Amino acid sequence: MxxxxxxxxxxEMAAAVVRDGREILSSCVHGQADVHGPYGGVVPELASRDHTRAVSRVVANALSEAGLAPEQLDGVAVTAGPGLVGSLLVGLSFGKALAYRMGLPVVGVHHLEGHLAATALAAPDLExxxxxxxxxxxxxxxxxxxSGRPPRLLGQTRDDAVGEAFDKVARLLxxxxxxxxxxxxxxxxGSEVALKFPRPLLDRAGFDFSYSGLKTAVALEVERRGELSEEERADIAASFEAAAVEPLVVKARRALEAEGVGALAVVGGVAANRRLREEMGRAASAMGFRAVFPPSDLCTDNAAMIAAAGSALLARGEAHGLDLNSFSRVPVGSAPWSSGGAA
Ligand SMILES: Nc1ncnc2c1ncn2[C@@H]1O[C@H](COP(=O)(O)OP(=O)(O)OP(=O)(O)O)[C@@H](O)[C@H]1O
Ligand SMILES: [Mg+2]
Known part of the structure; x- marks a missing residue:
């Protein structure tokens, strides 16, 4: 398939072709760092406009790199949410139009289920x-x-996401x-022990995280020092990174124990972090669990993971109608998009 x-x-505007949910034939990503760089963060209106310019070229590149004509496809998988609605609508509308033109089934994919599906591409043997x-x-x-069930949430951040904390600390520094x-x-x-930043909820039972206190602690430290030397900047970055990574390792270990399973998959952009990979790798050796880290280009946003997640849905006979809509916020496992109608 x-x-x-x-x-x-x-x-990111991304398109990819995946065979049988496991084999990447092409994966093209058009980033927008040049568009948003001057603002220090994503400007939603500019993001959707750039997607509109890029979408047909990126999809055409993905097809030509895979050596395929659109007629040879068996289906289209497109991210339906969560995310920026203006951005989502560009890929969603293009994907639906292509599916309509070619008479293909189209399936909406939850973005986080896409990130999780990067695991199937990186470690096809992981059951x-x-x-x-x-x-x-x-x-x-x-x-x-x-297998065959939506992911079950064990715990999550109560405030900021860890990637958001990295982005905010970058701006402060x-x-x-x-x-x-x-x-x-x-x-x-820098030195990771130069400063002792807080690790909120670390000693609390359960699997929740909190990153807003850490971000505030870094902000206060930067404010207290005023102009930073290169050495101070490196020490703050290293001490922050250590404080951001430790709860991820501790809570993941705790979840593996509580759930009685022997494997962990780490996905999403922050999974590209070197320190996290090293510390989780050490924990895996010490505790005897398998840790799967997809390569960095499958951790940050890409369309191969969406094609992989969509392939599993299409293989189960799921397809959505052309009324498939986008949603900015939607929890994993409760996608509100319509199901059952073929394109
Ligand atoms: N090496 C790294 N170390 C730490 N953080 C990183 C690294 N590389 C990328 N990130 C962070 O990963 C995030 C981007 O990841 P990703 O593209 O998966 O997120 P997103 O798509 O914006 O969010 P979401 O998937 O939750 O909608 C950014 O916050 C970025 O700073
Ligand atoms: Mg993402």
């Missing part, structure tokens, strides 16, 4: 049950993953957008 994936929930840690710009959550990779690079020259 050849499925075209289309993803435009935030500031559920396993624990999924989704850490991205908008989410920080632990799920139990079972005068580092460029996107913030996560910039903070991580700065941290390499």
């Amino acid at each position: 050849l499925v075209l994936g289309v993803e435009s929930s935030c500031d 559920p049950p396993y624990v999924g840690l989704v850490i991205s710009g908008g989410h920080t959550a632990l799920y139990r993953i079972e 005068g580092l460029p957008y996107p913030g996560g990779p910039a903070v991580s690079a700065a941290a390499r020259a």
Whole structure:
């Protein structure tokens, strides 16, 4: 089964072709760092306008890199939510129009279920049950993953997402957008024990996270010091990164124990973080669990993960009608988009 994936929930316009839900034939991503960089964060109106310019070129590139004509596709999978509605609508409308023109089934995919599906691409041999840690710009959550069932939420952030904290700290430190990779690079020259930043909820039972207190602690420290030297900037970045990563490792370990499963998949943009990969890798060796980290280009937003998630739905006979709509906020497992009608 050849499925075209289309993803435009935030500031990446992406298209990809995946065979049988596992094999990536092409994956094209058009980023917008140049559009949003000057503002230090995503400007929704500019994001959707750029998507409109890019969408047909990105989809055409994905098809030509896969060596396919649209007639050879078996279905279209498109992100329906959550995300920025203006951005979502561009990919959704294009995907539906293509499906309509070619007489193909179209299926709406939940963006986080897409991130989780990156696991099937990176580790096709991994069989559920396993624990999924989704850490991205908008989410920080632990799920139990079972075959044929929606992911079950175990815990999530009560305020900011961890990626959002990386982005805000980058701005406080005068580092460029996107913030996560910039903070991580700065941290390499610093000391993680230079400052003791808070790890909220670390000692509290359960699997919830909190990142707004950490962000505020960094803001107060930066304000107290005024002009920062390179060394101070590196120390703050390293100490922040250590405080951001520790709860992810501790709560993931706790979830694996509580759920009695032996494998963890870490997905979403923050899964690209080097320190997290090292610390989770050490925990996996010490505790004897398997930790799966998809490669970085499958962790940040991409359409291969959407095609993989959509392939599983299409293989089960799920398709949505052409009234398929986009939603800005929608919890995993309760997608409100219509089901059952073929395109
Ligand atoms: N190496 C890294 N270290 C830490 N954070 C990183 C790294 N690389 C990317 N990030 C962070 O990942 C986030 C982007 O990830 P992703 O594209 O999955 O999020 P999103 O799509 O914006 O949010 P969501 O998936 O929740 O809708 C940003 O917050 C970015 O700073
Ligand atoms: Mg994302």
